Amino acid sequence: MRLLPNHSQTSPRSSDNLAEMAESKSTPSNLLLGRVGRVWLSGLLASSAFLFLPKEARGTISIFFLVRAIEVAAKYGAEDGYLPTIEHGDTLLMALASAQVIWAWLYYRESVDSSYLRFLDHQGGRKMVIQEACAMNLKGGPEAILATPKTLTKLNKHRAKLGYSPVEANDPRFHCVNLHPESTSCTLSFIYFLKDAFRRALPVYIPIFVVPQILFKPKTLVTRPFSSIYHVLMGIARSSTFLSMYCGMCWLTSCFITDKVGLRTHLTVAASGFMGGSMVAIEKKNRRIELALYVLSQALPSFYMTLRSMKLAPTFKNSEIVLFALSVCVLVNSFLLRPHLMRSSYVSLFRFLFGKSGRDLASPIMEDESNEEK
DSSP states (O other): OOSSOOGGGSOOOOHHHHHHHHHHHTSHHHHHOOHHHHHHHHHHHHGGGGGGSOHHHHHHHHHHHHHHHHHHHHHHHHHTTSSOOOTTHHHHHHHHHHHHHHHHHHHOGGGSOHHHHHHHHHHHOSOHHHHHHHHHHHHHHHHHHHHOHHHHHHHHHHHHHHTOOOOOTTOTTHHHHHHOTTOSOHHHHHHHHHHHHHHHHHHHHHHHHHHHHHHHOHHHHHHSHHHHHHHHHHHHHHHHHHHHHHHHHHHHHHHIIIIIIOOOOTHHHHHHHHHHHGGGGGSOHHHHHHHHHHHHHHHHHHHHHHHHHTTOSOOOTTHHHHHHHHHHHHHHHHHHHOGGGSOHHHHHHHHHHHSSOHHHHHHHHHHHHHHHHO
16 A cells, blocks of 8 residues: 555546545645644654653653664655665664763763663773773873872782782883783783673673573474574574674774874774674674664763763753654654554554554545545
């Protein structure tokens, strides 16, 4: 079923038909609201339920819906020719979002969600004093380290506990010596890091793959046990490899830029996050966009808070209400008029909520529009 009438295939109208059409379009409802307008109004009214949520939960929920509305809106633009189609757009989105998140992780920690911050601290595999020293050195060089002697003292105490010699602030290889004291080779330390990072990633992904298999696909464990277990193990291995490569590539990129290229700037951290985020290409196609959207949901609030701290963005009161309303309107519009642009999981959720498919719900709207063309 076409969502828009094809004028090229309609027969010429008689004067009576034209008069009827003019009369039908003169009704107040059709003058004020067309097909798309009625859909957007329904989405706007549905979003009013957001006001019943606790205020502390609104920000997280609005961002959750916003990033998914952005995905659908991008597909709208690509289908209508307003936006280019990027073959590996999910990987690019993950890389850009990671650039902001990793930069904020070291330089503006207050802008990152506390639970996600703890996740990065753990998966990053470096003590806080090492992270602080690296961040200060990249941003301000030896002068920044010397300006805060407590940081250098804490760092050398930590190194002494591990059996390493003290490091000097003016050491030209301060970043690498601080980051991986176990080896002078950045590549070799990268390999060492991957081994430990893989072990840290396993507890993250074992429940993600095992629990759905047990809850939603128990029959396959009986009918095809070897195949089911194989796919679960492969999923765990692939995702754990991705996360370990993500973290390892961030550190390796920072070493390469400072030691090989000779640049020392805080933007090195953003570049490192970009390269780390590109490792999402290891994941399966259907998981890449979900991971990218999740990191984007962390990056957008952080980016806005960064701009606001620089006085480059204003403060909007109750912005989460507006964002949620617009996001719901986009999603409802897509579900009713272009359900093929939504992922199957979204369509299934809307069908569960409304009890009908998008095409069935949209049919009265399309019938009204087609009647106006007769």
